[in-house]
Amino acid sequence: MAVPPTTAAASPGRRLDRDQILARAELRAVADSLLGPAARQGRQLRWPCPHPEHPAPASDRSGQPTLKITGPQTWKCQAEGCDAWGSAIDLVMHTQGRSFREALRILDEHAGAFRTRQPRPTSQGGRVQRLDLARLKARVDLVELADRLLGPGKGRGRGRGWPCPHPQHPAQTGRTPPLKIKRGSDGLQRWKCFGCGARGDAIDLVELTLQRDTGEAIRYLRDLVGDRAVAPPPRRPVPPAPRRAKPSPVLGGYVDQCQKLLWSDTGAVGRDYLMKRRGLSAQILRANRVGYDPGP
DSSP states (O other): OOOOOOOGGGOTTSOOOHHHHHHHSOHHHHHHHHHOSOEEETTEEEEOOOOTTOOSOSBOTTSOBOEEEEETTEEEEOSTTOOOEEOHHHHHHHHHOOOHHHHHHHHHHHGGGSOOOOOOOBOTTSOBOOOOHHHHHHHSOHHHHHHHHHOSOBSSGGGOBBOOOOTTSOOOOSSSOOEEEEEOTTSOEEEEETTTOOEEOHHHHHHHHHTOOHHHHHHHHHHHHTTOOOOOOOOOOOOOOOOOOOOOHHHHHHHHHHHHHHTSGGGHHHHHIIIIISOOOHHHHHHTTOOOOOOO
């Protein structure tokens, strides 16, 4: 995408605050505008690296672009042999061939266009309404969601399967769908593809199948389940630790007797087997109280 020429040259004396400009321009929107729409890999978004000395090929082994956002205002190329990283300013410099100050001016003038996130909703008291994701996931029946998004599953119970929604999954015949659903120890349902290893929860499933970002996926699930209140997800009871019973005096006497027998003339056959054929030293045998019982 070609960025329109900056008009800030008309006021060269105006001070440009780098931190304020970066805070106004959302890095993800800048990357989408300059590098094209992101490729989605689970919850991760990736773009092609803009560095002119990026080594070939432009994608990793899985065929995905190599540039990832690593912080609120930073990105990094994950390709082997490429150490490119930076901020939105560096993206403009690499893609548009601009100087640092010119890139800063471009972001300053077009910061309003480099936004994708909507303001967070607030309640009447002005407090931000926070969504408890664990409670939202507990409201969603992941089996019903998979049937809705991937088609009716095949099989019954734990063996029921669905096709994998991951874009990099190899061709699927549909005879043995590789995606399975199980409930974790925290009481929440999760899915996993046993063909390619992709896994996730209800949010990830919506992101992959409907090509939504995380915020859109959360809103989709909220609309799907409504605002009905539910109890927290059930947790599996933790079994009590087994009590360690004291060894029987009779058993202790038997062990002592066998240990003495091993080092007697009668135990020569056992000692020969343990020390010569198995390579165990006398120190190890005594430390572990190994004995010999010739039987009846």
